[in-house]
Amino acid sequence: MSQECCSHEPKTPQKQPQADTHQHQENDEHDHDHSHASEGKSTFQMFFPAIISFSLLLIGIFLDHFLKPAWFAGWVRFVFYLSAYIPVGFPVMKEAFHSIRYSDFFSEFLLMSIATIGAFAIGEYPEGVAVMLFYSVGEVFQSMAVQKAKSNIKTLLDQRPDEVTILENEIPKTIKAQHAEIGQIIQLKPGEKLALDGELISESASFNTAALTGESKPDTKKSGDTVLAGMINLNTVSSVKINTKFQDSKLSKILEMVQNATSQKAKTELFIRKFAKIYTPVVVFLAIAIMLLPYFFVENYIFRNWLYRALIFLVISCPCALVISIPLGYFGGIGAGSKNGILFKGSNFLDILANVQHVVMDKTGTMTKGVFKVQKVHFQDGFNKEETMKYLNLLESKSTHPIATAINEFAGEIDHSISIENVEEIAGHGLKGTIQGKEMMAGNFKLMEKFGVQHNINHQNVSETLIAVAYDRRFVGYITISDQIKEDAAETISLLRNMKVKTTMLSGDKTAVVKEVAENLGISNYFGDLLPEDKVNKLKELKSKNESVAFIGDGVNDAPVVALSDVGIAMGGLGSDATIETADVVIQDDKPSKIPVAIKIGKETKKIVWQNIVLAFGVKAIVLILGAGGLATMWEAVFADVGVALLAILNAVRIQNMKFA
CATH class of the missing domain: 3.40.50.1000 (HAD superfamily/HAD-like)
Structure with missing residues (x-):
């Protein structure tokens, strides 16, 4: 063997620590239960509560400012606007309650609940409804954006069939894929997806491998070739011998990786989470200060006016634009990557x-x-070429290296009557074993030097891969192998x-x-x-x-x-x-051209995330100052919070529609 790729040790565990994964998942669960609950709903169903509230709000505003009937006052007006508030307000208040149960006392849900209830308390019913309505619409857009990102990732989840047809005594029998056992034979009809990894035992078959590679062109396999879960049989009835359990298939491992992808957070995302936990309670106490402190410093202090300013401040300061758009930006990047294989x-x-x-x-x-072909065999005189090739073929059959496969293909059928023992793969050098009682070695020339095998070959300047062979500590010769x-x-x-x-x-x-x-x-x-x-x-x-x-x-x-x-x-x-x-x-799909694509996706994701951070902080800072000074109304507050969140969400979604290749 060439020393390249010789080591067959499994990779070391992933560098990223996993200890906090569970905690992140818990946080995601209670932070966005409402988003998860929206999955499976149609667009109309998701917007239906907002449509009811919006319709009632428009009627209320029309009655307030145009018709102005005498009966639309007092408790009637309050009940009417409360009816407009409940469809969008109740789910958010419910989330606020759940957040408190998880010891998250200062969530955006609680801020929105306090601000809108406060607006109702001072008689600003339309504004209270409007704030909650636009916030809820923003949440629906968030859910839609998340679903779009997931659709790029979770397409893989539909690629693994639940059932397989097993041949028992040549009689087809349908069973659950997870109950199939290694060694059983699957009968795969044209158009069917393979549920488990296995070895093709039919003479040949063509498969669509798009589920695994992103490439839909047919891939023809021959008897003995490995076929993988998710591949679609294209033309003839084929038989596959199962060699891997359902949960251990390549596709299952890909799916597991995809499902766990969002648990590994970027530093920016983790920082925003920590920042929000500090920022939000600070803002709540500042709002309380805006409401109460002027009593000691301002003449003609009117509690209602300063409460209104405090409520505006609360709405503006809600960090939802950050806590929604930044994870969504990264989630979109993961989705864009999945879309590109x-x-x-x-x-x-x-x-x-x-x-x-x-x-x-x-x-x-x-x-x-990595598809090697034997070009020439250069064995020295004094060695039986045919017999030596049989020995070498047997030794190389003990390795899965591409070079070993090339030698096996060149040498043909393996003679198992030959005795072989003590096979050892020496990382970075090659193979060594005892054949017919004598030691045989095959690998690079470093292997020869390591064990003191003398040769007179000047191999350094040859622009082909050379496999040196020795038998009984005598140099036999070498084989030239090329790659494309x-x-x-x-x-x-x-x-x-x-x-x-x-x-x-x-x-x-x-x-x-x-x-x-x-x-x-x-x-x-x-x-x-x-x-x-x-x-x-x-x-x-x-x-x-x-x-x-x-x-x-x-x-x-x-x-x-x-x-x-x-x-x-x-x-x-x-x-x-x-x-x-x-x-x-x-x-x-093993294409190196996807390396720059991956880097581009990373760069674009980071750019979008920082655009959202600057947008959110910039607009909020301006409107916060105006709000604290009494120059901004609840409507400006709605734009600073919900409007910016919507813009950030739409910006984050862009990455999923970009072309990188």
């Missing part, structure tokens, strides 16, 4: 990608296809260069091979002949320059480097379980 494990990684300065990449399987550069790899480097992002290639392959690939792609900074620990040292060296570094690899063999990087991006959403479980970002 990029799975972010949390909003924190959007922020990191937005600031990334240096992209470090693996070679094999990242910028190249991915079609969009050069475009990826060009896009990163235009974004002022540095690029470096780290590879375990020979420096000559790495040089040729790097030069073809336009990467000036590259290093070859690296062991896993060498890659770690190189990355530490790059990080010592105080640069934000992203590492892109296959997600399994480069575990130490991925763990060390600021954000680990896994090429190979259809690869190993460890990729899906522990990568910070997963690119499902």
Whole structure:
């Protein structure tokens, strides 16, 4: 084996701490229960309470200012406006009660309840209804925006069938997918989705893999190939042998990652949460001060007037524009990524990608296809070529590395009559095992040097991957293997260069091979002949320059480097379980061109979030000053709160409609 990608150790656990995930989920649950409750409702159903309130409010204003009937006064007028208030006010007051139960005494729900009840207390009924009406409309728009973001993410949830058809004694039987067992045979009809991962045992079949890769073009599989849950059988009845439990399938792991994505909060989002917890009670006490302190300093103090100013101050200061639009902005970014086949494990990684300065990449399987083909076999005289190839074929069958697969395909059927034992995979070097009682080795030339196998091959300047072979501590020869550069790899480097992002290639392959690939792609900074620990040292060296570094690899063999990087991006959403479980970002279709797309989404998300922060604070600061000075009415307060929230929500939603590729 080439030392690149040789290590088969699982990745280290994800860098982001998980301890507070549950707490965040609890907060989300009680903060936005009303949003969750709106899921599944039609647009009309969501707006229906607001339509009732708005209609009654218009009638009330018409009666107040145009018809002015004598009967529309006193308790009749109060009951009429109360009827307009209840459809939109009761749900918000209910949320305020729930917030208090969760020890969140100063939620935006409570602020809105106090402000509107206060407006009713001083006889400003229309304004009280208007404040709650527009706030409720803002909440509906928030719910709609969240649903739109979720629709981009949760499309995956519909890709996993609940039932499968199992063949028992050649008789089809439909059972629940979670009850299917490893080793059973699934019968898959044309148009059906596969519910579990397995091995195709039919001669061949074509599948639509859009659920996993985003690519709808047919992917033809042959007998023995791996097929994954979510793939759709296109043409013929096929048989698949189950090799993974329902809950352990690749698609199940993707879904789990997507569902947990919002629990990983960005620093900005966490800061706004903490800020709101301090800011809101401060504002409440300031409102009380505005209402009471002037009594000691102002002549002709009128309690009703200063109460009105305090209520305006409360409405303006409600932080809903921030606590709604900022998480929604990040949620939209995650949704936009999912729409483009990029799975972010949390909003924190959007922020990191937005600031990334240096992209470090693996070679094999990242910028190249990782589909190797044997070109030539160079064995020295004195060795039986046919017999040695049988031995080598058997040894390589003990590895899942792409190079091992290439040798197996070239050598053909494995002779299992040959005895083999003590097989060991040496990270960064290759394979070693005992065959027919004698030691055989296959890997890079470092493996030969490690075990003192003498050779006279000048391999350093050969621009192909060489697999050195030794038997009984004697050098047998080498095999040349080639790989192909991915079609969009050069475009990826060009896009990163235009974004002022540095690029470096780290590879375990020979420096000559790495040089040729790097030069073809336009990467000036590259290093070859690296062991896993060498890659770690190189990355530490790059990080010592105080640069934000992203590492892109296959997600399994480069575990130490991925763990060390600021954000680990896994090429190979259809690869190993460890990729899906522990990568910070997963690119499902293996296209390197999605790397600059992911960075663009991160940058755009961050820009939108900060636009909303500046908008919310700027408008609120101006209207707060006007309100405290008695120059703003409740209507300006409504704009400063609900109007800004609506603008921020609409701004946050924009990212879901943007084109990044």
